[in-house]
Amino acid sequence: MQALRTLNNQRRRPAPILAALTLALSVLAGTATAQTVSYRDTLTGWADRLDAAAAVLETEPDRPIARIGSGPLLKKGSSGERVERLTQRLAELGFLDRARHGDLFDDGVDTAVRAFQFSQRMKVDGLVGGGTRVALDRSPQEAATQMRRSAMSMRAFRDTAPDTVILVNLPSQTTTLVRDGQEALTMRSIVGRPSRETPMLQDRITHVIVNPTWTVPPTVLKEDKLPLLRAKGSPGIANAVVYLDGEPVEPAIVDWHNVSPRRVRIVQQPGDHNALGRFRFNLTNPYNIYLHGTNEPKLFDREIRTVSSGCVRLEDARGMAEALLASEHISTARLDRMLERQEPQWVKLSQPVPVRFVYWTATVDERDAVRLHPDIYDLNEDTAPAAAPESAAPGSPDPMPPAQRA
Incomplete structure (x- = not known):
């Protein structure tokens, strides 16, 4: 309870920069209504909210900030130069006394980190990993850049996307099914790690496979599994069949x-x-x-979920399958029977479902607060776009990264 009171007291004394950030993240909070809002209207509201929040941040003086920089996880008990920069940054944001100096991650720093995470609606665990570190290292001007860019991209998507579409936002690592213009399903996702980026695709789902097999992709085979076969005589995959020249073999007896x-x-x-x-x-x-x-469902508990080899993992794949297969007159009871068969079953969709991959590093959550996400593939390092008028033509699509190493 004392830690909670300390956290609340910290939040009552924001520094000027923190006050501006807090105002920006809450500006133009909408009023909930019982009326159903189309997803296009939702995107319009999000884009307007982001532009308004960016306008607030753009009034802040452009001053240097202490940046923690990339490195190992920081937590209570850690020490060193990066912890010293962490304390400086927390002081700049009003979560620590400005007279506070030191390179030890003690109870006071832990409380301040938790207060910052709470203010950002992040997981409150006191750990300065990838997500928390990126949020701390972000200046008001950089936050405004993210908001402007995402608002522009949202308007372009709103004006060009079909009424039924699956939207994969890579920075927020979420997937949304929009059906007939209404948001039907949203879930956490896992996307490609920076060394194996998920490409910016415009594609469509043609088949749903129930009980799929998994054939190890070429890049994973070459870089991960073949070295394991050579070192241990096993690919490290449960219930897998290894083929050599098209024939199944016992991997432990082969010289790889x-x-x-x-x-x-x-x-x-x-x-x-x-x-x-x-x-x-x-x-x-x-x-x-x-x-x-x-x-590996526990991976969805992570703040940063860039751990795949390029494909997109869905937290509620069953829910997505039920939603798509309902159009093929496959009930949940029939789906249960299909799962019990323990063999691959392909269902061709009579109407393929469009899929769009987007790169929005700023979004608006269910509480009408702006959420900022890491630039996971460093795609937004160029100059910030100007505010886009509502009548502006959609921007050009994002370029596709180099060929995916699946």
Whole structure:
């Protein structure tokens, strides 16, 4: 309770910069109504909110800030130069006394970090990992840049997207199903790590596969699994069949050191252990990118979920499958029976569902507060766009990153 009171007291004494940030994040808070709002109207409201919040931040003086910089996780007990910069930054934001100096992550710093995380609607754990560090290192001007850019992109999406579409926002690591112009389903997602980026695709889902197998993609095979076969005689994958030159083999008795990757194929059988979970949603792109479930649900608890090899993992893959298969007259009871068969079953969608990947580093949450997300692929490093008038033509689409190493 004392820690909670301390946290609340810290929030009552914001520094000028923090006060401006707090105002910007709450500006133009909307009033909830019982009337159903279309997703296009929602995006219009979000874009207007972001531009208004950016306008507030742009009045702040452009002054240097203490930046923690990338490095290992910081937590209570940590020490060193990065902790010293952390205390400086927390003081700048009003969460620590400006007279406070030191390079030890003690109870006071822990309380201040938790207060900052609470103010940003982040997971309050006192750990300065990727998400918290990026948020602390962000200046008001950089935050305004994110808001302006995302507002412009939202308007372009609103004006060009079909009424039914699956929207994957890479920076927020979320996936939304919009059906007939209404938001039907939103969930957390996992996207590609920076070394294996998820491309900015415009695609469509053509098939839903229930109980999929998983064939290890070429890049994962070459960089991860073949080295394991050479070192341990096993690919490290549960219930997998290893093929050499098209024939199944017992991996432990093969000398893999002189075997090239193109001679090897590894296929994991269906089940709860499968890396794709129980559902795969096939796309048509040449990069072997698709949506699927997972056998590691705990990963969705992370603030930063850039851990895949490029594909998008869905927190509620079953919910997405039910929503898409309802149009094919497949009930939940029938879906249960399909799952019990423990073998792959392909369902072709009579109407393929469009999928759009976007890069919005600023969004608006269910409490009408602005949320800022990490620039996970460093795509927003150029100059901030000017405020876009409502009548402006949609901007050009984001460029596709280099070919995906799936």
